[in-house]
Amino acid sequence: MVKQVEGGDQLFGRDPDGRVVDPDLIDGGLRSKQFATVLDLLGYGEIDSILDEGGAGSSTFRKNVFLDNTPLQNPLGQENFSDVEVFFKNGADNQTAIQEINAIENTIPVAVSLTNSPFATTKTGSYTLAGSGGQTVSGVTLGANQMLVEIASHGYSVDEVVHWANTTASGTVQTDNPQTQNILSVPDSGKFVINTTFENTSFTGDCTVKTSQGLSRSITNTDVDKVRVTIQFPILQEIKDDGDIIGAEVKISIRIIENNGTINNPVILDVTNGKATSPYVKDYELIFERTMNFPLTLSVFRNTDDGTDASLQNSTNWLSYTEINTDTSAYQGFAYVGLRFNAQEFQSYPRRMYRIKGTKIKVPHGTTIDSDNGRVIYPDGYTFNGTFKTDKEWCSDPAWILYDILTTDKGFGGDDGIVQEENLDVFSFYSASAYASALITDPITNTTEPRFSCNVILNQRNDAYSLINDLCSIMNAMPFYSNGTLQISQDRPTNTSTNTSDAQYLFNNTNVTEEGFTYQNQAARLKYTEVEVQYFDNQTQSMEFELVTADQITALGSGSNNLDAINKYGRTRKTIKAFACTSIGQANRLGRWFLYTNLLESEVVTFTTTLEAGVVVRPSTIIAIADSVRSGTRKGGRIKTGVSTTEIIVDRSSIDGNDLTHDSGATLSVVLADGSTESKTISSIDGTTITVSSAFSSTPQSNSVYAIESSSTEFQIFKVVSIEEKNHCEYTITAVIHDTDKYAQVEDTTVAFNPRTITTLIAEAPAPSNLAATEQIVVLNNRAVSKIFVTWEPVKGVKEYLLEFQFGNDNPERFRVARPSFELFESRLGSYKFAVKSFNTLGVLSSDTSNLTFTAVGKTALPDDPSGLTLEPVSSDYVRLRFNPSTNVDVLHGGTISVRHTPSVDRTTATFQNSTEIIQRLSGSVTETLVPALTGTYSIKFIDDGGRKSENAARVIVTQPDPQPNQVILTEREDTDSPPFQGDKVNTFFDAALDGLLLDGTFFIDDVTQNIDELSSIDFLGPIHSSGSYEFQNKVDLGAIFNLTLKRRFLTFGILPNDLIDSRTANINTWTDFDGTKADDVNAKLLVATTDIDPATSVSATYGQSGTTITITKSSHGYSVGDFVVIDFTAGSATDGNYEIQTVPSSSTFTVTSATSATISSGTSCTYGANFTQFNTFANGEYKGRGFKFRTELESNDPAQNIKIEELGFEASVKRRTETVNTAIASQCATTGSAKTVTFGSPFFAGTGSLGGSTTAFLPTIGITLEGAVSGDYFKITSVTGTQFVIETRDSSNNFKDLSFKYTAIGFGKGS
DSSP states (O other): OEEEOSOGGGGSOBOTTSOBOOTTOTTTOOOOOOEEEEEEEEEESOEEEEOOTTOTTOSGGGGGEEETTEESBOTTSOBSSSSEEEEEEEOOTTOOOOTTOOEEEEEEEEEEEEOOOSSOEEEEEEEEEOOTTOEEETTEEEOTTEEEEEOTTOOOOTTOEEEEEEOOTTOOTTTTSOEEEEEEEEEETTEEEEEOSOOSOOEEEEEEEEEOOOEEEEEOOTTOOEEEEEEEESOBEEEOTTSOEEOEEEEEEEEEEOTTSOEEEEEEEEEEEEOBSSOEEEEEEEEEOTTOOSSEEEEEEEOSOOOOSTTEEOOEEEEEEEEEEEOOOOOTTEEEEEEEEEGGGOSSOOOEEEOEEEEEEOOBTTOEEOTTTOOEEOOTTOOOOSOBOSSOEEOOOHHHHHHHHHHSTTTTOSTTOSOOGGGBOHHHHHHHHHHHHOEEEOTTTOOEEESOOOOOOOOSOOOHHHHHHHHHHHTTEEEEEETTEEEEEEOOOSBTTTTBOOOOEEEETTSBOTTOOEEEOOOGGGOOSEEEEEEEETTTTEEEEEEEEGGGSGGGSSSSSSOOHHHHHOOOEEEEEOTTOOOHHHHHHHHHHHHHHHHHSOOEEEEEEEHHHHTTOOTTOEEEEEOHHHHSSOOEEEEEEEOSSSEEEESOSEETTEEOOOOTTOEEEEEOTTSOEEEEEEEEEETTEEEESSOOSSOOOTTOEEEEEOSSSOOEEEEEEEEEEOSSSEEEEEEEEOOTTHHHHHHOTTOOOOOOOOOSTTSOOOOOEEEEEEEEEEEETTEEEEEEEEEEEOOTTOOEEEEEEEETTSOOEEEEESSSEEEEESOOSEEEEEEEEEEOTTSOBOSSOEEEEEEEOTTOSOOOOOOOOEEEEOSSSEEEEEOOOOSOHHHHTTOEEEEEEESOOOTTTOOSTTOEEOSOOEETTOOEEEEEOOSEEEEEEEEOTTSOBOSSOEEEEEOOOOOOOOEEEEEEESTTSSSSOOSEEESEEEETTTTEEEEOBSOOGGGOOSOGGGOSOSSSOSSBOSEEEEEOSOOEEEEEEEEEEEEEEEEEEEEOTTOOGGGOOSOGGGOSOSSOSOOOSEEEEEEEEEESSOTTOOEEEEEEEEEEEEEEEOTTOOOOTTOEEEEEOOSSSOOOEEEEOOEEEETTEEEEEEEEEEEEEEEEEEEEEEEEOOOEEOOSEEEEEEEEEEEEEEEESSTTOEEEEEEEEEEEEEOEEEEEEEEEEEOOHHHHTSOEEEEOSSOOOOOBTTTBSSTTTTOOEEEEEEESOOTTOEEEEEEEOSSEEEEEEEOTTSOBOOOEEEEEEEEEOOBO
16 A cells, blocks of 8 residues: 655745745745755775864864865855765764664656656446436445446546546437546446546447556666656746736646556646745655555646647646655764755756774774874884784774774674784784874975875775775785784885985805806887876866876986986886875875885895894895896805904905905994894904904804905895795795985985995997807707808806897897897898997997808708618518618708609609609608509608708619419500500690600690791790600590509600700799709609499589589489589580589489589480599509499600600500308209209409400300219309309209209409
8 A cells, every 4th residue: 555645734835944835825836945965875894074174073073074075164154055964973882873864765767758648558348327317336325426437447536536527329418528536436346436526417329538658667676665757847827818917727636556457546646736936846745655566657647728829828747756665774894975956956966975084993002093194103113012002093094093903894804704813913013003194294395294195995895905006006005914913015115214224134156056147128119218107186076097107216317427318218108096195295205115115225135044034134135246147246245254243254365366355434234143134444464363343243254155345346226026935945036126315216316326336347348259150050939941040159257148140131120139140041142241340338339349251051951862762571562672761951841852753663764753652751750651553663852941952862672473274354555556545635745756645835836936947846945844644545444343454554755855955935933943954843643433333334414603603413323522524514604524423412413613603404415424532642552343444644844845655555454363152062963954044252353345345255264073973973054154154963864953062163353
């Protein structure tokens, strides 16, 4: 159930004093005022207060409450806003609720004009009109002139406004008048009752009922127990004809529909009647019962007709609705502010800000808090004992704020926290706090303030590591673990009274490992000379930027001793955020600290030391380093004997042959027994004895370290960043360069910069000597490349060299190298000039240069000849060639090996160029391969990745033993036909003079422009074709599928026809040989293809072409993808040829691809032949099929070289085969009265008309063994073919007899 809030006067307008205004007043008409309330959470945990300069109890705290960046009170104490109340709770555990604000409100804007397109929703039904006496209809008692309307599931409620109209044609004059009435009662879901203006009329009929179309919004928050609907009338008035301006009237209704369909209608039914010349606002508040079914639909209706006359102004706007959650919580443990303000002063909820004294935290005992800035004031002579005050206080000290975050449930502490207070080194926090809280005079603002203050709102989730580091960054600190405790290490001077840092430990080359000190600097691109520091300005209440440049800092500006950073690195800017910073002075100091650290403290040193130092040094420890390698002189070592507090004996009296000496004013630094370092002025050095002018605090220990420092060679000062234990007795230390004057430079613009002199290595270094170069081929990224390796004698003390080289007339190239060598990959054939200079440690180049001229050959040399070629039989068909691996990198990586064969065994003619490749070229890393077993000569050559062949081939000669007796059924020689080579030729021809098949020239006779009599040959016009082919004239048909043994006859020679320089017309870049002494860049292949059907097959079919796809149609063609078929297109424009089948869509179609695109209608005639395999390499061996065809392919990689095929053919034979049946066969001759026909397990080849001359040329012989025979029994073979024989078994009386027998058949070939 929904009900209107009690005290309905909120429906009327109110004047500025909150009084209800009578709409009938002539002077004012309607006026309204709205208030908004809001709760702002300030933080978890108890805080101090809203900042109040006037002290507790005053109202000046309102100067630190801001609405839209404007304070409630100006500096003079005058209010900037009216009707703003502030209620504050500081987050105490026992705080009570704000009584003045007891609800949480969420206002949702609507800002939609309400209209009444009058009664837009229509339903139909019937009605009964009672007369003047009333009557009872359908169980409902009607009063005089009342009407009962019946509409199924109408959904209407009491008081809802409806528009009724009669639709019965025979209605009375009265019932023709529509009625607009409120519903009086709703007897059930199908009936309702209204009053009418009809008098003394009783009637029934049909009707329509219309209701207004309202505007709806959904309320889904189940915590909402009230809603406030805000309606606005921009102007409410009516101008009469006489010019009088009077008020106007608007009816508003509001209803609620629950999720289960329950309708609360209308909850509000209101009439606004009055005059308003400016926007008038009314609030309607509805209370929800807890039992209501959410979500709820809130609907607002304007029940007054829309105005159509300009004289009537009564438009209505639904501005917003406010979801209200009545709340009486005290929010104990949470600090918050409640605001109540006049909504007319703001178009929307204003942006709120509060300047507060924040979270109360633990502070050390015996201290006070500076109320002006929140710093901790430590009394003179203060000693921290690790305890804190009982009561917490607000402060801005970043160290103790971090400590609070780590140890309370506001951060990472508490009972279930990840950090326990006993695991924190509280004294390191105190040291950081003492430095942060010290007052300094800022040179920018010329005011005093704490060195570091933390003023921040932590209102976003963040991981522990990031938050801890952010808080540490405020005070230039970093956290670290040591001995089971979390400590903070701060970048601060070791001597805070002088703002300088003294070394706390000493390292030289004797207390580090033999690797010494490793230095690394930051790249120049990461050096910045300007920094923008972002911080929050409390005055402007916004983020501001403070720009700091290098020239504002003495050490980084120009001058004789200064860095002159801007001229050195240019103007490079970095933007950083000053976390928790609200002071321009602190932001400026952060910028100065960043630039100083970035430009002068970016060098890092890494070294490994012993246990004695590793357990003493900690992060942030200031260390002195006396590195003899960097300084150029050894002025330190080990103490041999600690004689007294003023005298020690050291390990040696001379360093590098020079006596141990000291400059005037030099100091001796030693590490004492307690791990501390002390320095005293040297009074004398006598051999290995060093005496100081004043006593050390204790006698230096024997075997401890010492070092001598003077104005000419000062120590390097570093600050330790990290320590890592390598094993049980060594520690790796990483430290960053540290300038002891940095803190004064950051906080005082007048301090001079005094750079340290740390080395004597400033003299110019000599140029290197013994410059030399070698060339070799190496593997780079699995690829052979040529490399020039340049070396020279290293120069003492030099760590970098400048090498310059120039190839030919190319531009010189320069490289800075850190070793006495240089590698130049991808070297080319030609002359290189090399020049090398030395850098001293300051980066100054030597004036002298070491020079070298070197002639490189690159990768132009031929590969070494192959060796160790041997042959071993594998089977009757194959042999294995073995050979030694190549010694050349460019053969092993990217190169190949060519394996060739010639039938000749004559060493003078069986050359590499007169041979043909019998297998694909091998990878250059291979050392053996299988090849067909052939009589003749095998030869191999290595070929590098540039195509260059070894000068000489390795050869091996083979003669085959006599083969087992096979039946030769065909010997084919294309070269002995008359005329020779009668098959199909492509780019090839038969030359009678050379007696062989050759590649043709690329020119036609018409292309020749010179006198034909001047031509040395007209057979080779122009460059030689790069490829050509020849297909044998005849195919072989075995009549059925058989195994066939093929042995090739293939003899070739490489030739150089007409090889004169002037006769070569091809581009010279394509020549592979200039001398004309050999032609081994040519090759020929012998190929064979097979079919399982009659090779003479010719099938009539149809085809069609779309694009490049030709579809052949023939039912039950039986062909497969990958078959090759010769197609003759007897009609249409398709090109005849040998095609590979691409797809077989069905048993009636297959497709091939044409080289040209066309469109040819389906049904066009064609014929096609047998389906052959693709042409494969013809190697001596056994093949299976019915039909065979042969082809040779010729190729040349040099347009001046040709290949001649002198012998071309093959020998076809079938192997001798014996078929024995050892299982007895019953003849059943007597039983059947006839001879017995026996079919062979596999057919024998018996010959064909073209192979052997007949089908009986090679019949098998049959041997019979009778079983159970008696004297006189015999058998008779009556018929033998390649597939069967017929046998009769008879007795001595020549009668058929049933006998069993076995047989042996000996013939040739095996069919399937």
